[in-house]
Amino acid sequence: MAELIFIPAPGLGHIMPTIEIAKVFVNRDQRLSVTVLVIKPPSSSSGSEVTAHFESLAKTNTINRISFIELPQDEAPPMRDLNSFVTSFNDFIKSHSKYVRNVVTDLKNRTGFGRLVGFVVDMFCTCMIDVANEFNVPTNVFFTSNAAFLGFKMFIQTLSEDMNQDVVALSNSDIVMSVPSFVKPLPTKVFWSILQTREGLEFALSSARKLKKVNAIMVNTFLELETHAIKSLSDDISIPPVYPVGPVINLEGGSRKPYDDDVIKWLDGQPPSSVVVLCFGSMGCFNEAQVKEIAHALEHSGHRFIWSLRRPPDKTTKVPSDHEDFRVVLPDGFLERTDGIGKVIGWAPQVALLAHNAVGGFVSHCGWNSLLESLWFGVPVATWPMYSEQQMNAFEMVVELGLAVEIKWDYAKDLFNPKAKTNVICAKEIENGIRRVMEDTKIRTKVKDMSVKSRATVVEGGSSYVAVGNIINNFMKTIS
Template sequence: MANTLAKLIFIPAPGVGHIMSTVEIAKLLVNRDQRLAITVLVIKPPSSSSGSAIDTYIESLAKSTMNRISFIQLPQDETPLVDPKSPMSTFSEFIPSHCKYVRNVVADMISQPGSGRIAGFVIDMFCTCMVDVANEFNVPTYLFFTSNATFLGFKFYIQTLSDDMNKDVIELGNSDTEISVPSFVKPLPTNAFWCLVHTREGLDFVLRSVRKLREVKAIMVNTFLELETHAMESLSADVSIPPVYPVGPILNLEGGSRGGKSFDHDIIRWLDGQPPSSVVFLCFGSMGSFDEAQVKEIARGLEQSGHRFLWSLRRPPSDQTSRVPGEYEDPSVVLPEGFMERTRGIGKVIGWAPQVAVLAHHAVGGFVSHCGWNSLLESLWFGVPLATWPLYAEQQMNAFQMVVELGLAVKIKLDYRKDAYTPKVNTVIVTAKEIESGIRRLMEDNEVRTKVKEISAKSRSTVVEGGSSYASLGCLIEDFVRNVS
């Protein structure tokens, strides 16, 4: 049996969302076909500290045993190549510093008697340096793109603009205009550009990465054809782009518990006491937090909206090197005076949220989100309409896509920015009035609600037998198996 297994080497980027999505697609693949076995090579993030959420998650993976999936935590250099003043160093130096460890692990695997053959590397979009390692072993590389097809098209187009059309992408990104991008139906405002293309260092990394991306055998995207029909058609029409397979939504529907069972139970018990579709849920992802002035505006907006709410409120990181928020011992210290008393019964302020369990609850009728792609897919899966408040990475583009292109969300903001990669970080305060207005539209716009319910049904049907993502994954599995036959 060992010799007939098609072995895949998965290399996710060192972030919770990237690793979790990778684990979910690995589980999906081995459950679909007994001829596959997967080894996940885990890069520990440079900034994680013992006891941090990602550190705990990685340690739990290393100890876990899944059928035909194994995890190897890669060693790290003594001094991680990360400069807190240059966030790009994580991508441009830190991840490539692991190539030698990947090479050693793979050489060791191949040398084991009766080990079978390696069918391919499956790498993350931030790990394109691993293409060269796969080539050394004469093994094909596949890419698992943890974001969406529209954003994938944007990345390819940025390279075309720079390399083929000789355009100054940085100047374009910092201007106030619109540009036609093939994967978008409508012109994209340049103030929604991905944060990495706003600086020379970031753009250089992106261009190197996309050039390597063109060398892979195929690209799997965590999306589905019915959601991103136009983007998929534009990618398929470009012969210079490797074949793209929509295989999503890939979701971790167990959701995990970080606050402890009693903590989660307290939240769910509170939701159990609320009417159906009456609660607006505010949650800004694993790195989302605001300063006190903005927190007070959110509180006033919520109170003035009159809607019930569940608010995941996180404390900003205490030092510059960590980008991960903490918890407030007493959130009332940053909230308007008397807010907790006035909203008792209709509102609940919490720290970290069990997001999947909350979105799945019948009491939740709207989701104010930072527009991370995993969060958007979860919201659509459960049929919960969105209000957009992007913070960093490609979230401004995701927000534009959801509101303007697809009509699956209302906007609180489309162009809000709060990230270390952009020179002109947005310090604008979003006012209570804007927040109140967005929440009212979110909870009262039946057109968006109907569209979201329709796409929810499609997202569930696409991953079962007969669905488009199910068929895409089947094509890839046959390709993996052919590589070793």
């Protein structure tokens, strides 16, 4: 038996696709076995959802040849703002190296453990390359974002270290730049938000340097979607081989809540493609002024809707949570006026919603997992990015690929300070986005075509299917 060690970053958006690609590996080759080493989130961040997810997996794990080991944890310093995040997150991940080393040593000494053939680490866990090297096995990175963003990260290193450009100044400017992994010039105002500080830039540069030291990079995308970006990466000899292996999606959608069945039952009674879903990810939330603008937009649009409305963090919750009473933040009489037309819910079973034939549009924060899900199910997106690289994802989908419509593709908010002043998008602008995503037949046709391609690429003979086979063969060479 050939053994692989998988190390995802401690966030649901990284853990869930990592487990899915692990499933792909063991299902493709009966000689493979995977051990997932779980890094728990720091206590100062959103750990409850991750912990619940793994507890659920531990109880129900029937995946043959995949096992989970939770690593011990040193206490991390609090991540109160972006600067403290970038200066401590690397150290937090790196502090687990000793535990990874101990666990892998113990596994290798166990009776029945096969031959260790490699590590597969998250894009934010590249410090584990050093541990893999101690065991004399190759490291592949699983890049949970897209190929265009991977190319952007590599370009930033070139820009800073080879061309002596002031990347922080550029990121805080309002110009456009040519980036090799994008066909069209990229506005600096949609640059990865972390690059707006010196600490953030160093974090990005360190990540790019590490990425260039790995054996290969597996990207959660597919050739038919990001043809140009993948070619630009392949043409750059300084970058390790890039394998598009996606879309890697958790089609089961994670844990379910008691009210999910009521939402699905309501959808069952709606006409095909008539409902717009508004869902902004596990960290997505808005202040009361913005909530009211969204409500007015929905009411005036006349379209049926399901709106996942979360309460901003406070001193006790630290992360968004469900409202106890939606009437506290919604306009007076909104729920009564939209009764039967729409539903306001808390946490949303996003995959189940997008899979339903009554859903015809999706207002999204543009997390890459969510965009892949929307393409898989053929549901067009209206973009409303918030943080991290989501503005770049939105730009790629709207401007580069023509697979989404814009509410905003340059909206941004401070993830670490939800009460910080953020521009309020007016109801008319939101309404226009909702109307376009529900009524633009050209976009809908393009998204449906890409849906067919996304499903074809992962079955036998598809480009991602072939890429996964090549990666497995590379690992298996060590035992042949």
